[in-house]
Amino acid sequence: MEKELLEIICCPDDKEDLKLKKDKLECKKCKRIFDIRNGVPVLLPKYLD
Numbered sequence: 382m383e384k385e386l387l388e389i390i391c392c393p394d395d396k397e398d399l400k401l402k403k404d405k406l407e408c409k410k411c412k413r414i415f416d417i418r419n420g421v422p423v424l425l426p427k428y429l430d
């Protein structure tokens with residue numbers, strides 16, 4: 382995954398930074414896990430889950 386992209390994106394719930402964990406992204410604050418599908422992180426707010 383692009384490192385630049387990781388610096389731009391953030392958690393849709395609390396706007397905190399995300400960190401790469403294996404093939405997924407984890408919010409540093411709420412620990413929510415976000416899937417990466419076809420190289421694109423799926424960042425949906427909780428109410429759309």
Ligand SMILES: [Zn+2]
Pocket residue numbers: 392393394395396397408409410411412413
């Ligand atoms: Zn979060």
